[in-house]
Amino acid sequence: MTCRRSHLPDLSCRADIDVLVRRFYERALADAVLAPVFDVLAVVGLDEHLVVVADFWEQILFRTTRYDGAFIPVHRALHGHHGLTSARFERWLTLWTENVDALFAGANADRAKIKADAMARSLARSLGVGMS
Template sequence: MTRPTDDRRDIADRADIDRLVRAFYERALVDPVLAAAFETLATIGLDGHLPVVGDFWEQILFRTTRYRGEFAMVHEALNRQHGLAGEKLARWLHLWCEAVDAEFAGPDAERAKAKAIAMAGALTRSWRPAT
């Protein structure tokens, strides 16, 4: 686990979000639990994907309107293909929070983690089989 440094500051702008997203993907692409789910991105490259993810997080943290994707639908498809529920989603969340903590500290950093926890919960509920 990466140890936070004393000079961490809060997430303040899009450049910070881009740095955070890249730090997360660097972890996820080589993670033994998640690597298979990220394999397509590793093959086609991150250059087209990272700006979309940055738009998403910029909207979540700073209420911009750049993100035009379908978060739930995309992740539902990934879940069907790679079985992201359970251990894999928990690992995704752990790596996200680890990346946040390694790079940043402050209210928006805490909000980035809290929003990820809420999203993971919403995805888990939506992926649960109907009874």
């Protein structure tokens, strides 16, 4: 029996995170379930937001200290405006996982999926939204 290796690289640097985040947002902005939540990006600016999100993921995956945001309050405000339902959390998680799997494979890619799952569930709980 041979061990099948993926031809995909692992997430290994900021440039990889930038690619992952941009690809995720391209899909999320076109997604019927998620797009309404991201309408605020028309005001904030997508490019500026992508930098902040990439800073966040770089900190999560590579323990940098670039991220200087307010994760919970921002999502609490989004929840108040749009209603972050369990369907939206599940869709976000599915889309994130699909994007990671399409672009990367390895320990850091696995960690990106595990951390996303834990974050989505924790955030949903803090907002009083159940996830399956």
